Amino acid sequence: MHSLVTDVKQDYFESWVTQALIRLKTSSVNRNLDLLSSVYEAAKRWRWIKDNPIRAIKRPQNPPPRDRRISDKEIKHILKALFFDGHIVSESWHQVAVGFLFAIETAMRQGEI
Known part of the structure; x- marks a missing residue:
């Protein structure tokens, strides 16, 4: 199945986030979303698309940073x-x-x- 960049909508990525969180940590999902957002921003600059569908997605919250010193x-x-x-x-x-x-x-x- 091939889709044009213009055919992939926000709800597809929201569904992907839900499925990805089953097997990936939130920070990994957010890094993937960052990469995808960069791709869509480039497509937007090139006027292939009007809006970046990743921007409107509610992202999962990253865990708090680790704050531990070796004993x-x-x-x-x-x-x-x-x-x-x-x-x-x-x-x-x-x-x-x-x-x-x-x-x-x-x-x-x-x-x-």
Whole structure:
């Protein structure tokens, strides 16, 4: 079944959201809606459609962001698993431990480090 971009209406996407929430988390559904909305915005700029059907959809609410810091006990367990005593960096897993500690101290993510 092929449909033109102009044939797909808001109720189709509302139905999709209902079905998608059965197997996906709300944040995943919202990311998909963001992508679809971008596609429809481009189609609108190109004057293929008059309105973006995604804009009028009531989106599911994302869960609250996580606010958890790793505990000292968890840090000790990870450092022990990496055979890191805090002094000598002689193995590649020790470098991982140093990177891990650096990430904790700076609150940087992997891509930022």
